[in-house]
Amino acid sequence: MRIGELAQRTGVSERSLRYYEQQGLLVSGRTLGGHRDYPGSAVDRVILIQELFAAGLHSKKIARLLPCMRDSDGGPAEIATPRLVAELTEERERINRTIADLIRSREVLDEVIEAAAGRFEATASASATGA
């Protein structure tokens, strides 16, 4: 498929897809005229990349991680080097800290939301009773 279709199917902009390729995260064939041509597996790949970006990994680390994945492109998965494993373990800990932080922040939001909900309930109640 071409870049427009991949963008549409993944929800990722064409700009970003070209950026991923530039960063070595995504490989594409080319037509005779130079247009990118992606295999169907690119959809999953792009979604995975987005997830890893959202998890706070930088492109360089993702570029080193992807070849070590099973179904990256059907080829044999490389084995992560000890250095990479150490970094990924660190990322893993960071992700754990981030999750814990997100849960705390969510509780903070819930407090404020529920306090307001209680107040509005009271207001609605007062209005309902004609007060």
Place this chain on the structure above:
Amino acid sequence: MRIGELAQRTGVSERSLRYYEQQGLLVSGRTLGGHRDYPGSAVDRVILIQELFAAGLHSKKIARLLPCMRDSDGGPAEIATPRLVAELTEERERINRTIADLIRSREVLDEVIEAAAGRFEATASASATGA
């Protein structure tokens, strides 16, 4: 306390503390000479701000959120407006999505880490047996 001590106790740079004040997230008294003077409660406040930043909230939203919290400065907590509640609910959903995404990404990392661990175990085992 002064800014240096607050920075040390929170692990947040002085630069960031001044930025927080500029964004209306943090209030400080001033000495006669103009130096910032923080109450002890500023420590918790700064940590809270950092958590909310880490959760992906922007300073403007945090600035509107903070007055609605119970122990923000000991003063009475304001009630969040419906508009703010709607925004915070949206943030809450975003946080939930982010958590789900982080868990997925963590699983990806685990796969790669464990695959390598298995291989190294095999290698270590082979080494141990003198192979």
Place this chain on the structure above:
DNA sequence: CTTGAATCTGACACTGATGTCAACTCCTAC
């Protein structure tokens, strides 16, 4: 006082993924 550490303000740089625009080229349906 004086001296050195701490703080002040203001300005500019950076990061890293993404948006956007320009000028050009390719592809496809007529």
Place this chain on the structure above:
DNA sequence: GTAGGAGTTGACATCAGTGTCAGATTCAAG
């Protein structure tokens, strides 16, 4: 073939929090 939509590269902008530097001022201790 040709028109117009889609794709190409390259460059510059953006965001938002933070780093960093310069030059001036304040604080605290001798």
